[in-house]
Amino acid sequence: MKTSRILLFVSFIIVLTFTGCNHVFGQSEVEPFLIMIDPGHGGRDGGTPGTGRYKTTEKHIALDVSLALGKMIESKLPNVKVRYTRKKDVFPSLNDRARVANHSDVDLFISIHCNAQPGKRGTAYGSETYVLGITKNKQNLEVAKRENSVISLEDNYEETYKDFNPNSHESTLALMLAQEDYLDHSIELASYIENEFKHTAKRKTRGVKQNIFYVLAYTYMPSVLVELGFLTHKKEEDFLNSKKGKAVMTKSLFNAVKKYVKNHAQAVSVSENSTETNSGNREITNADNLIFKVQIAASSKSLETKPYNFKGLNNVSRAKENNLYKYFYGETSNYNTIKKLEEEAKTAGFKTGYIVAFKNGKKISLTEALKTTAN
């Protein structure tokens, strides 16, 4: 009796498992959580040379740690995929790094660097993890100046970066507005990283900091920039050049990423999965109510949607989401029209404006929306 009950139970589970599998395979697979790792510098841009005692510079250490981190993530975290802005000693422009991340629908962007203290003292040491923000702190400003300065090594940099001016208050405020959406998540990951450096790697940490870095300002997803330590500090330079040092820093970064993914990947999989399901072979009708808008800003402040608050733009709408006000320009179900409106918003001065899509009033990814319109 007991055995037959167990048998019955087992066959029930088997039936459930197989119908479950059929169902899953019948639909699209769950979209992986996508992380883009950005090893700083590369190619003709060596980054900081440190004390000069090593042949290796910042670009080498950044690449070693980035590749090791990516490998660890892919081998230990199922359903997480990793991409890199570079996998070898080449020099992608800052603009390309951000562009690639934006176009790949990345969930998280991690830029890895090493620090340098200006002058010859070499006394500063410890890690720092940056999120986008405005700072008046002189040391933080120096770090951003150095990391952003690689721009001048690029061809045509004056044209490419003509709108990026960290010294202009207006320009930085606009950058901040466009990123405010992601700031909470960026700070969350940055805190995990600094915490891991302190407790797992047992390093001195200088904490989570804010500053205007190009790759943080122009990536539309949670993003952090990690300074593993100072190569101008002899002991720290030795540590970061050692196999053991790199391994310890990699493991700490991995632990932080794992914690972050645990908090966020489920939500991503679930929502991606449900939109995937909707896109199946089902016919798309007007009932799906697909609407495009151009998101031009996000802020904790509630602004009146009057043209004078939005560089003269009419037809601006506002929506509140998690204590943030989002501001949109235009509203249409036609993708070509919204492309034109996006251009208009950019011409008006919202350079970081981008298209968002809603289905039945719920935000969905642009990729998903385009699949829908293509049907």
Ligand SMILES: [Zn+2]
């Ligand atoms: Zn750097």
